Every structure is written in structure tokens, then in C-alpha cells.
Amino acid sequence: MIIYSDIKKAFRVLESVVHKTPLLSSRTFNEMTGNEVYFKAENFQRIGAFKFRGAYNKISSLTDEERKRGVIAHSSGNHGQGVALASKIFGIRSVVVMPHNSVKSKVEATKGYGAEVVYCGLSTDDREKTTRELTDKYGYILVHPYNDEKLIAGQGTVGLEIFQDIKDLDYLFVPIGGGGLISGCAIAAKHHSSKIKVIGVETEGANDCYQSFRQKKLIKLSSVNTIADGMRTLSVGSINFDIIMKYVDDVITIKDEDIYPMMKFFVERMKILVEPTGAVAPAAVMKNVLGLKGKKIAAVISGGNVDLEILKDIL
Amino acid sequence: MIIYSDIKKAFRVLESVVHKTPLLSSRTFNEMTGNEVYFKAENFQRIGAFKFRGAYNKISSLTDEERKRGVIAHSSGNHGQGVALASKIFGIRSVVVMPHNSVKSKVEATKGYGAEVVYCGLSTDDREKTTRELTDKYGYILVHPYNDEKLIAGQGTVGLEIFQDIKDLDYLFVPIGGGGLISGCAIAAKHHSSKIKVIGVETEGANDCYQSFRQKKLIKLSSVNTIADGMRTLSVGSINFDIIMKYVDDVITIKDEDIYPMMKFFVERMKILVEPTGAVAPAAVMKNVLGLKGKKIAAVISGGNVDLEILKDIL
Secondary structure: OOOHHHHHHHHHHHOOOOOOOOEEOOHHHHHHHOOEEEEEEHHHOHHHEOHHHHHHHHHHOOOHHHHHHOEEEEOOOHHHHHHHHHHHHHOOOEEEEEEOOOOHHHHHHHHHOOOEEEEEOOOHHHHHHHHHHHHHHHOOEEOOOOOOHHHHHHHHHHHHHHHHHOOOOOEEEEEOOOOHHHHHHHHHHHHHOOOOEEEEEEEHHHOHHHHHHHHOOOOOOOOOOOOOHHHOOOOOOHHHHHHHHHHOOEEEEEOHHHHHHHHHHHHHOOOEOOOOHHHHHHHHHHOOOOOOOOOEEEEEEOEOOOOHHHHHHHO | OOOHHHHHHHHHHHOOOOOOOOEEOOHHHHHHHOOEEEEEEHHHOHHHEOHHHHHHHHHHOOOHHHHHHOEEEEOOOHHHHHHHHHHHHHOOOEEEEEEOOOOHHHHHHHHHOOOEEEEEOOOHHHHHHHHHHHHHHHOOEEOOOOOOHHHHHHHOHHHHHHHHHOOOOOEEEEEOOOOHHHHHHHHHHHHHOOOOEEEEEEEHHHOHHHHHHHHOOOOOOOOOOOOOHHHOOOOOOHHHHHHHHHHOOEEEEEOHHHHHHHHHHHHHOOOEOOOOHHHHHHHHHHOOOOOOOOOEEEEEEOEOOOOHHHHHHHO
């Protein structure tokens, strides 16, 4: 299992290439919730989401020989863009496997960062099959979206940065998709504070980790249904699950319909764009699922790559 | 004429009540323009625009007796909200005179900050007449939107903060409405640097200061036509004009149609909401009106209170 020094090492690798994103706050939000809340704004990260951190750290850990072979990722969203941009910076080849119905803007963005896009079928199995075939044929190195220690260490720098800016947090809320972000952040949080509670947040329609956490075994759902597209994984990774069970204090859920009001608040009051998945942890604080009062809380905004159609819907 | 120490004094008054807004940057924008550009994000200021600074500084300078009488402002937008919030903090009465066709959301926001809204006719003359009548009748103290030294000193803290963060700027681009923001910022800029060029930016449809600057006399337009609603003043103030002639190096214009692409870039690439007036100075940098290369530039985003209908239009 990785430890805090791995995250610190990742931070030194990433320091010069990532944006140190700000902690944002809103008096209105604090008054509404009765807590002192800080939003870690990874929507301002390069490629518009935290995913660049893990992808870059992973690729930087490869040998020259491995890098020469090129990397592959399967992703319909931010992970693909993270791998594409990190590869571009290292000057290596990248292939991103995307479902053939992917949003055009995401495909264009991924290509724009220099990746070759290969289309596949819609199911997770399809994606994995296509990826495996390409890997077998061309020898690409897989950059897994969450079940990878180097990647987790990279995502953990989100947590490390939060504690650079603010020491005495009571709670840290982190969204859970495949579990890469929360496992890295939880290690960082527990290193810095013995009293902090780390809370994972999912939507009800993709509550695999919520179930896994309660049953203390890794549950894989047969399907998910949520507007938070970054949470449409059927289960967290095995590496992630072990870390979550060790360091995370609770996993909670919100409803899909709690997401839009949070996104709208971000747009109207805080003047920032947040994607549905990025609004999940803040929405849990807004709904005050845990009934907190007078607490110092950080919630991670994981990304800001919101489809313009969804944005219009919200407005 | 006010000097830098007035701005420094205003900063000490404001420090604990304003947000110190960040300087944002975008690699993509820098690559597109060939310059190193920093955006001073006053869209993150309280009430969503820099206007809170000047209003608060002005009200803080009043005597107890004056504050007891209450304050009045005429404004269809951010200045009214700034006066309303500052008054609320001081626990005094505020009246905001707004045209009867004002956007409902702006009226609601102004009321939401605790002001009493009085409607008036559409012309500047109507607004001033209504304001004068109320002032005469009730003894309110007028908080002018730009032609006031205490207010200018408050707006100048935007410039002061920029130089706290970054010392060696070549250029500072500032939007011009009534001239309060640029006159304060220009004094701050010239105090900190002898080499910096301060550039004022207007839209072609509201180019009163552009004309005044060239003719070296204060021109008042008979009408204006621009989507940048914060620039729909017929002329800058007399106090502002004197400062502009002394400290500003050039006044340039952009077209209204240059504004939307800049707003879209802010939304899509930088994940922030900027109102049309707030995008004017950045748009002049994007269009590279002055043909700059390799320069270190700051451009002020004056506010983020964009009408949701306009935002939908842009998307």
C-alpha cells in the first residue's frame, strides 16, 4: 500500500507542471450551511480536472523503454484528456479508447491534446477488450484510470495541497468514481491530521462504494444510472478499496437532483463552472447529509468540464 | 487629486471585508497571444464585481451623522449592489434608484443586499432627477458611481493588489465605464512602476473616453450602444478625467463582437463566468489591438454578473 511519502514524491514531480489550484469560499454558502467551507477548485486544473495529476505522475514513473512504446487509456472523459496532455508533454505517443457515442467536444479535446482516439462499443467490457487487443498488438503501456499506485499518488497531491493552505480541517469531502482521488486524498489527510474525518460521496445511482464500504467487501454493480458521468464506474479498484477501508471514515450518497442546485450556485454566486461529478462532494455539504454545524470543511471540486447542453439545462 | 497613500489607506479599510481576488492565467491564452497574461478576477469579489470596494470605502469615510441619514445611489447594476451590501455591513439605510426596465435578477439582488429600490425613467437625466428629489427630500448622502475621490481610492485597491502579487508588469489593461476603476488603478500602477503602460479599454459604441483622451477635453456622448452594460455612461467623471489624462498611457476600443468570444473562452477553457463589461479589457489583449509580443500583462476582469440569457446566447 502506498504511503504519504509516495504522495510527497509525486508532488515534487508535479509541482512545476500542474496548477496549484485555489481553495475557494463563499460567505453565502457558509451562512446557508452553518459551516466554514473551502472548495478545492480542480476545475481550474490543466485539462479542467484533477486527472492530469495522476496521469502525469504515472507516465513520469515509466522507463524510457516503456515510454517509447507509448501509452493507452480507456476513458470517455477527463482521464483520457489527462493522459493525452501528459503524453504530449513527455513527447510520447498516446492512444485513448472511447465509446463511439462519446460527446464530440470530449473527443475533440482529447485529440486536441495530441492523442489518437480509437472508438469502441459502449460497455465497460467492450472498452477493456479493445484496450487489451491494442495493448497486445502494439505493446502500449496501460494507464489505468484509478487502480494504480503511481496514479493514486498523483491524485493524492490534491489532498497535500489542501493541507498546505489550511491545517485544522474537521472534514474532507471527496467524490468517488473509481476511487483514485479519494484514496490519495485520504492518505494525505490522515498523515496531516489525526482528528480529520474523510467522507466519500457517491450518487445513489452509482453507489457501489457505499455498498462495498458497508459490506466490507468489494461490490461490483451490474449497471449505474447517474448524471455524474465521472461516477459511472461499476466498482472502485481493488487497490483503492483497501485504502478506502483503511483511511476513509464514511461513504455517503446524494441524489442526482441535488447536483443541479449546487452547480447553479457555483455559476450564479461563485462565478465558476463545475461539472456534475465535480459538484457531488460540495452538494453533500450543501444538503448537509451529516448534519454538521460550526465545522471547518473542505470539499473537492473534481472538475469543470461540463457539457454546454447540461449547462444550458441548469440555467 | 488623490495620491497613492489614499489608496493604501483604502486598502487598510477594505482588507478585512473584501476578497483578495486571484490573478488567473491560462497557458492556452498565453500561447494564443504570445504574451504572459494575468487576469485580475474581480468577478470573484463580493457582489460579483469590484464596485463593492469603492462603495465600502466611501461609506466608511462618512461621519456618524451622515451615515444616520442613509445613502443613495443610482445604478442599474453592480454599483447599486455594492452600495447596498456596504450599507448593510455598516447597518445603515440605503436607497438605490434603478430604471423601471431593469433586469429582474439585478433588482432582486440589490433588494437582497438590503437596499430599498426606487424606480425611475430610462434616461440618465431621469435617474439623476429622481435621485436629486429623494436626496433633497430625505437628506440622503449620494454615493456617486465614479466621480468621487473616496470611491476612486477604493477601486484603486484592485491595482494595489495586482502589484502585491506581481511586480514587473509591462502593461495593465483596465475597462472604462465612468472611469472610477481605471483612475484608481492607474495611480497604483504608476506608483509601483515607472515603466508600466496603463491602457484603458472601451467598446466602439461607448467610446466617450477614447474621444476625450484624444481631444484632451471631456466629451459627453448623446447616446451609447453596447452590450457592455457597465460602459453605458455618456462620459467619464471630471475627477476621473483629470487622473486619466495624467496617468493613463492610451485609451483603445474593441468591437462588441469581440466580447462574446472572450466570454466563451473564459467559460470553456478557464471555467469562470465573466460579464460582458468584465471581458472588455481581456478581449483587447486577445485581439492584441496593440500588437504586443512577449510582454507581461495584467487585464482586469471587472465583474461576473452576467445575465443568464446572455450566457445562454454565448453557449
